[in-house]
Amino acid sequence: MKSLATTLLVAFALVAIQSGCERHPASETVPGYAEKMEKKEAQAEKKATHSEKADPQAPSYFPPKN
Numbered sequence: 001m002k003s004l005a006t007t008l009l010v011a012f013a014l015v016a017i018q019s020g021c022e023r024h025p026a027s028e029t030v031p032g033y034a035e036k037m038e039k040k041e042a043q044a045e046k047k048a049t050h051s052e053k054a055d056p057q058a059p060s061y062f063p064p065k066n
Contacts, residue, residue, distance in 0.1 A: 027034040 027037065
């Protein structure tokens with residue numbers, strides 16, 4: 001009885017694993033996704049090439065030496 005239950009469990013697990021759905025990238029399945037991502041990447045690239053301004057009134061983390 002135990003070997004039958006084990007065999008059925010293994011068979012069910014194999015069927016469940018083999019019948020999985022294929023994953024497709026969103027750029028292929030969602031209309032307009034590739035264009036949206038291109039815009040986001042362009043904005044990120046533009047932001048990455050510009051440096052941030054330094055604050056001239058930056059806080060002092062350490063007290064001055066006496």
